[in-house]
Amino acid sequence: MLAGGVAGLLVAMGLMIVRLLRGPTAYDRVLAVNSFGTKTVLMIALMGFAVGRPDFLDVAIVYALINFISTIALMKVFRLRSLAEPLARLSISREAPDG
Amino acid sequence: MSPFAGAQFASPEVIQHAPALLIAAPLTAACVAALSPSARWAWFASLGGALVSLWMALCLAAEVARSGAVSYAVGGFAPPLGIELRLDDLSVFFCLLVSVMGVATSIASASLLRLELPERDHSLMQAGFMLAFTGLLGLTATGDAFNAFVFLEVSSIGTYALVAMGASQDRRALTAAFQYLVMGTIGATLFVIGVGLLYAVTGTLNMADMAERLAASSSDTAAIAGLALITVGLALKAAMFPLHAWLPGAYSAGPTMVVAFLAGTATKVSVYLLIRFLMDVAGGLESAGEGLLTWLIAPMAGIAAIVASVQAVFQTETRRILAYSSIAQIGYVLLGVTSGSVAGLTAALFLLFTHAMIKTVIFLSLGAIDHRGSRLETLAGAGREAPWTIAALALAILGLAGAPFTAGFLAKWRLLGALADDGRIWAVVAIAASSLTALVYCGRILETVLFRTRRPAGATISEASPAALAAIWFLAASSVWYGVDASALYDLARQAAASVMGASP
Amino acid sequence: MAEAIGWIGAVLVIAAVGLSIAGAVGVLRFPDVYTRIHAASITDTGAASLMTLGLLLMAGFSPAAIKLCIVWVFIMLTSPAAAHALAGAAFGSGHRPVLADPRQPSEDEA
Amino acid sequence: MSLLLASPELELVFSALLLTLVAGLVVALLAARSVLTCILLMSAFSLTMALWLMTMDAPDVAFTEASVGAGVSTMILLGAALSSTxxxxxxxxxxxxxxxVACLAAFIGMALIVPDLPVFGDPGSPPSAYVGRLYLEQTPHDIGAPNVVTAVLASYRGFDTLGETTVIFAAGxxxxxxxxxQVRSPDAAPEDVSLRASAGSPVLSVAARLLIPIICLYAFYVLAHGEFxxxxxxxxxxxxxxxLILHxxxxxxxxxxxxxxxxxxxACAALGVLGYAAVGFLAILNGGRFLDYDALLSPVFEAGLPSSHLAGGHHHWGxxxxxLAIETGVMLAVASTMTAIFYAFTGRVSRSDAAGAS
Amino acid sequence: MTLALVLTPYVYGLGFFMMAAGLLIALTSRHLIKRLIGLGVFQTSAGVFYILLSKVSGGTAAIRLEADSPAAEALASRLDAAYIAAHGVDGVVYSNPLPHVLILTAIVVGAATLAVGLAIIVRIRETYGTVDFEEISALEARALRDVREDEA
Incomplete structure (x- = not known):
């Protein structure tokens, strides 16, 4: 039963990779990796129970954090072309249009 | 009888922990060097680390001479559970080689760094140098296959960045360092996959345990594949002939201190690992060990001796000539190793040690006389401005060419003798031809340095600093001494060869 | 009784996986970035909530249950924030959402 | 509960499926034409590899692969990719x-030895039956930590881990x-080229301000929980x-x-490695071998401590x-080295970008 | 057991394929960063090979469970008693922990190599202005030719 769930999540992750490869704009790719990461977190939680070792959830917590941090870094790279400057002043204005 | 028999260098408690202190001392020195605010303190730390490890190496040499192989279970757990530091005659031979070259380089390092790099980088350069030194010492001492991979990486990751720091003098250091990184990492990863295959067959990582279980193991193909991968990986690290492309660039563009230390030790320790795995660990698998040695390494070593020497003749930059000569010398050593006789291996180890001394003297003196420009012409008539340094350089170049009354001559003479006795005439011919071409480029260097006068403008040359001179002359004098009376070093080499060859009759 | 709770948990988990697959299909089929971000983040947080509830029923009172709640809190905190930042960045760099305007072809065909 | 469990064979099938997904990502990597797509694929590759490690019963390795592979490696890859085409x-x-052709020949050569390798999941293979089993049986008596991987990593093969920490320090x-x-002191840090910022969105800074303390606390939990x-x-x-990178x-x-x-x-990176070596030296001073933790505490002091329940009352406090001491040293060394590496990449790139932009 | 016999060549084959692919990218890619990524894949595939050796069918993670805990009983229920007696420790079958320890080291070594490699690439980009391998070798060849010309 849980194994069926794990197989379903695997399919969803495969679809995310298709979006990652096909994504026309860079933000589609960042979205694909972010969603891929969140689905991985769910997969870990589900697999922990399917394998009978529920104490694997520590790994799931780390996934959620790393996924968030790498999504912000990827987005900064595409948007501001630099990792160093503060994001708090993310500009909504329309200068610097780029892919 | 080893020259260290009966020598006593430290109290029994210290000797008991010598294997661990041998590696922990330079590691601590590296951390202290990184923490030290000024370049001077970093130099003192690296000098202290190098001297302590030389002291420990001497203690271990005495201990091994007295009571055979020393085994030290780190963490208090005996193998196969814990990691074992195992030093027999062969390991102690290479331990001494690495620590002697380390002390010499460390003594000369302060002035060499001052000539080439800004003040703020000195403490990190000393830390990187000490980490590479720790890695190489760890490689010679460890008795655990995976631990050897870890120390291989410790020694090489530090050196990639150190070689790249030569960019302040010559921008090609960056591309050379990148090539060195890619090739070195592929070599180390092939080595770890080979160890994985041996682990799959034997189930253990301790080399002595692995040797026993290999002898009894049924599945040979995986073990032979593992040994083959280890051989290719270490051949990449030792710059054996077809896989040597990274060495000339790294040796010609890196900072002098790093290149002098690398030329003396890095490729030599890889040769040690090759001997350890193919003769000691693969002892059981007669076919595999012998097969790889005779059909893979020997022909490549023969080609290396000739082709590398010929390429050295056509180079215009001083350090590139010496880099190709190093590749040829590795070819000679491997011809001796694969000769299959104790005399051959002894001559190879003797040649290895003398070559390490000679190359370190040459690179240290080239760097210490503070000449800008890498081309040979910029050294014309350096003998007048820096008589003492150039005298040592001349002595070493003579040794490199194998002129009589130098250790180089004695080493080649005995190697040719051993190979002739084993009936390997093609190897004798290869070495002889290669030595003749060596006369050509050594003669060219000597002629430029001593007799020629016209030098392109702006190539100023100054005498080396006292500390650098002391280190250079210590090594040059000992290389001459071993030319005259080679008994001490030769006995040490014979003990080392006997301990390995004895293991597999 | 415990068996029944276990089964309800399993059903919730299967529902969560179904929602996740629906979201994935949505991300593939939708015309432009903003609708895809919408599809992805809604279904991710929804599937996470359903999955956590289902597994909680199966885990009962154990350290694993506490960890499950921590995972749920983190996903609730990070996923919407990341989606918001992504949409802001996409908008800031000049991507216009595809409004229901027949004249403007959807991004995929352009 | 057991009805829902996956059978052992199903676990093997799942790990094979995930490995296929990983291999698929490698094929995509072969064909990728833009560096940023490569980095994204590398991030997905690390995540899927970590998932595969979970199915292979290696939670510690999955933990490290996810945090090092998908986390830090992606950061520094992005830092370097920003400055290049x-x-x-x-x-x-x-x-x-x-x-x-050479790589294909290598692949075929390796494939030829597969029949000689142990069968996938075979409990009687040399690695699993010999030293692996010894570790599982000896750990409660020698060390008493439930997590055998941490026991082997820190105590049995503590010298390997010292070498590993030295590798990270050497990279730093x-x-x-x-x-x-250039990044010598804070004021020398790159002056920020900020766009003409209108009201920036506070969502991310609020989320970050909330998350950073939790992540730090979680890091110390992972450190202390390592044995269990x-x-x-x-x-x-x-x-x-x-x-710190999020901040x-x-x-x-x-x-x-x-x-x-x-x-x-x-300095913290150097102190971390020094701390690790100091534990080793302390063991020598107390008469044990280098890195022998049993020698850390004098027997009199240890007798007074309560016995640990798990290992049948046998005292393992040393x-x-x-x-715990060496893991703290490792944590200090790894955290500060990774931060130093991130400073070096971001501090450097924005300067050349600024130079490029003006 | 037939499942294991089918899976064994397939799984090892995938591991060796990743090695060959990583090596190919590391040796042939013209973009220096992609070379390093190929190198990273090659190092990770060495880890895949080790972990493939460690898996014991029906085994669980090497974190010792109390023999009577509910998790241990649930795990034991799906295996027959003889298998557990032969290959289990205190009533629970575990996978081999040693390769996990080794691969923790290999992953950290891979990250360290990547960091140093990328630092060198940033410096190369600043001195040569490009990260394309063939452009760099062309630049160096031309520099060598200039030196020879002004010497003649």
Whole structure:
């Protein structure tokens, strides 16, 4: 039963990779990796129970954090072309249009 | 009888922990060097680390001479559970080689760094140098296959960045360092996959345990594949002939201190690992060990001796000539190793040690006389401005060419003798031809340095600093001494060869 | 009784996986970035909530249950924030959402 | 409950499926034409590899692969990719021919030895039946820590881990040598080229301000929990570094450098490795071998401590304290080295970008 | 057991394929960063090979469980008693922990190599202005030719 769930999540992750490869704009790719990461977190939680070792959830917590941090870094790279400057002043204005 | 028999260098408690202190001392020195605010303190730390490890190496040499192989279970757990530091005659031979070259380089390092790099980088350069030194010492001492991979990486990751720091003098250091990184990492990863295959067959990582279980193991193909991968990986690290492309660039563009230390030790320790795995660990698998040695390494070593020497003749930059000569010398050593006789291996180890001394003297003196420009012409008539340094350089170049009354001559003479006795005439011919071409480029260097006068403008040359001179002359004098009376070093080499060859009759 | 709770948990988990697959299909089929971000983040947080509830029923009172709640809190905190930042960045760099305007072809065909 | 469990065969099938997904990502990587797509694929590759490691019963390795692979490696890859061109020029087919044949020959050569390798999941294979089993049986008596992987990592093969921490420290020294020149002190940090910022969106800074303390606390939990569940010094160090990187990403590298200047970070890296070696030296001074944690506490002191319930009352306090001490040293070394590397990349790139932009 | 016999060549084959692919990218890619990524894949595939050796069918993670805990009983229920007696420790079958320890080291070594390699690439980009391998070798060849010309 849980194994069926794990197989379903695997399919969803495969679809995310298709979006990652096909994504026309860079933000589609960042979205694909972010969603891929969140689905991985769910997969870990589900697999922990399917394998009978529920104490694997520590790994799931780390996934959620790393996924968030790498999504912000990827987005900064595409948007501001630099990792160093503060994001708090993310500009909504329309200068610097780029892919 | 080893020259260290009966020598006593430290109290029994210290000797008991010598294997661990041998590696922990330079590691601590590296951390202290990184923490030290000024370049001077970093130099003192690296000098202290190098001297302590030389002291420990001497203690271990005495201990091994007295009571055979020393085994030290780190963490208090005996193998196969814990990691074992195992030093027999062969390991102690290479331990001494690495620590002697380390002390010499460390003594000369302060002035060499001052000539080439800004003040703020000195403490990190000393830390990187000490980490590479720790890695190489760890490689010679460890008795655990995976631990050897870890120390291989410790020694090489530090050196990639150190070689790249030569960019302040010559921008090609960056591309050379990148090539060195890619090739070195592929070599180390092939080595770890080979160890994985041996682990799959034997189930253990301790080399002595692995040797026993290999002898009894049924599945040979995986073990032979593992040994083959280890051989290719270490051949990449030792710059054996077809896989040597990274060495000339790294040796010609890196900072002098790093290149002098690398030329003396890095490729030599890889040769040690090759001997350890193919003769000691693969002892059981007669076919595999012998097969790889005779059909893979020997022909490549023969080609290396000739082709590398010929390429050295056509180079215009001083350090590139010496880099190709190093590749040829590795070819000679491997011809001796694969000769299959104790005399051959002894001559190879003797040649290895003398070559390490000679190359370190040459690179240290080239760097210490503070000449800008890498081309040979910029050294014309350096003998007048820096008589003492150039005298040592001349002595070493003579040794490199194998002129009589130098250790180089004695080493080649005995190697040719051993190979002739084993009936390997093609190897004798290869070495002889290669030595003749060596006369050509050594003669060219000597002629430029001593007799020629016209030098392109702006190539100023100054005498080396006292500390650098002391280190250079210590090594040059000992290389001459071993030319005259080679008994001490030769006995040490014979003990080392006997301990390995004895293991597999 | 415990068996029944276990089964309800399993059903919730299967529902969560179904929602996740629906979201994935949505991300593939939708015309432009903003609708895809919408599809992805809604279904991710929804599937996470359903999955956590289902597994909680199966885990009962154990350290694993506490960890499950921590995972749920983190996903609730990070996923919407990341989606918001992504949409802001996409908008800031000049991507216009595809409004229901027949004249403007959807991004995929352009 | 057992009805829902996956059968052992199903687990093997799942791990094979996930490995296929990983291999698929490698094929996509072969064909990728833009560096940023490569980095994204590398991030997905690390995540899927970590998932595969979970199905192979290796939670500690999955932990490290996810945090190091998907976390820190992606950061520094992005830092370097920012300064270089994005398009990957394709190789003229003429030059691709020889390496491709060589790699194919290597693949076929390796495939030939597969029949000689132990069967997948075979409990009687030499590795699993010999030393692996010894570790599982000896750990309660020698060390008493439930997590056998941490026991082997920190105590049985503690020398390997010392070498590993030295490798990370060597990488930190190398990167600081190559790129560290300019980021000497906070005021020398790159002046921020900020766009004409209208009302910036506070969502991310609020989320970050909420998350960073939790992540730091979680890092210390992973450090302390290393003996009982998945976790340990490396993972904790990387998570701590990830928290600092998050702070740098959201509030700017200059703010983080004010909190943790490069000099302090570099000193902490050296102190971490020194701490690890100091535990080894302390063991020697107490009469044991290098890194022998049983010798850390004098027997009189240890007798007074309560006995640990798990290992049948046998006193393991020397091992426990030794493992915790070296894991703290490893965490300090790894966290500060990763932070120093992140400073070196971001501090450097924005300067050349600024130079490029003006 | 037939499942294991089918899976064994397939799984090892995937591991060796990743090694060959990683090596191919590391040796042939013209973009220096992609070379390093190929190198990273090659190092990770060495880890895949080790972990493939460690898996014991029906085994669980090497974190010792109390023999009577509910998790241990649930795990034991799906295996027959003889298998557990032969290959289990205190009533629970575990996978081999040693390769996990080794691969923790290999992953950290891979990250360290990547960091140093990327630092060198940033410096190369600043001195040569490009990260394309063939452009760099062309630049160096031309520099060598200039030196020879002004010497003649």
């Amino acid at each position: 994005d398009v990957i020029p394709s190789l003229r087919p003429g030059r691709l021919w020889f390496p491709a 020294v190398g990167v600081l040598l190559l790129l560290g020149g 569940g998945a976790g340990g010094g490396f993972q904790a160090g990387v998570i701590l570094a990830a928290a 740098a990403l959201v509030f700017g590298v200059r703010e983080t450098m004010k909190a943790l200047p490069v000099g302090v970070v570099r 091992q426990r304290i030794g493992i």
